[in-house]
Every structure is written in C-alpha cells, then in structure tokens.
Amino acid sequence: MSRSTWVRKIHRWASIAFTAAFIFVTVVVLSGQEEPAEWVYLLPLLPLGVLLLTGLYLFVLPFGRRAGRGRGPFAADQHRREGVSAEQ
Ligand code: HEM
Numbered sequence: 708m709s710r711s712t713w714v715r716k717i718h719r720w721a722s723i724a725f726t727a728a729f730i731f732v733t734v735v736v737l738s739g740q741e742e743p744a745e746w747v748y749l750l751p752l753l754p755l756g757v758l759l760l761t762g763l764y765l766f767v768l769p770f771g772r773r774a775g776r777g778r779g780p781f782a783a784d785q786h787r788r789e790g791v792s793a794e795q
Pocket of ligand 1: 718767
C-alpha cells in the first residue's frame with residue numbers, strides 16, 4: 708500500500724477517535740458530576756493533532772512535483788478550457 712493510502716487511512720481512523728473523544732468529554736462535562744481532571748479536556752487534542760498533520764499532507768498531495776501538466780488538482784478545468792474531451 709502506498710504512503711498516501713496509509714496517511715488517508717490514519718486520517719480516517721483519527722477522525723473516528725476525535726469524534727469519540729469529543730462526545731466522551733461532552734457527556735462527562737454535561738453529566739454535571741464532579742469536575743473532571745484537566746487531562747480529560749485535552750483528550751480530543753491528541754487525535755486532532757494527528758488529523759491536522761495527516762490532513763495537511765493530504766491537502767498538499769495533488770500539488771506535488773509529479774502532478775505535472777494536465778494531471779494536477781485543476782486538470783479538469785484545464786481540459787475544459789483547452790477543449791480536451793477525455794482524461795489524458
Ligand atoms: C485538522 C485539520 C484537517 C485538515 C487539514 C484536513 C484535511 C483533509 C484533506 C485534505 C482530506 C482529503 C480530501 C480529498 O481527498 O478530497 C481530508 C479527508 C477527510 N477528513 Fe480531514 N482534515 C482535517 C480535520 C478533519 C476532522 C476534524 C475530521 C473529522 C472529525 C476529518 C475527517 C476527514 C475524513 C473522514 C476524510 C475522508 C478520508 C478518506 O478518504 O477516507 N478531517 N481531510
């Protein structure tokens with residue numbers, strides 16, 4: 708499996724972990740029992756940090772050097788402008 712596939716997988720699972728941690732903290736806080744420890748509030752930041760790093764990686768991927776002419780993130784626009792019908 709290529710590196711970008713791995714990064715995408717990690718991003719996907721980190722989004723699940725972040726959502727679970729966020730819901731957990733919300734429930735703990737709203738349950739209104741004794742004040743939770745400080746680290747409980749910081750829990751979602753761990754997967755969020757992973758999301759930020761892997762997300763930025765995924766964002767810059769299409770701008771890579773190898774994207775080249777007609778293969779970059781805006782290739783479809785370029786093809787439309789130049790009247791190229793199919794993907795090349
Ligand atoms: C923290 C900053 C974040 C950045 C910079 C970021 C960036 C990105 C980028 C560039 C993609 C790929 C989009 C594409 O290929 O069309 C992506 C996909 C995705 N992002 Fe994020 N993201 C961030 C945070 C989050 C958060 C907070 C969640 C949800 C809790 C999330 C969930 C997802 C999911 C589920 C995908 C699809 C992954 C897949 O291909 O299966 N991301 N993100």
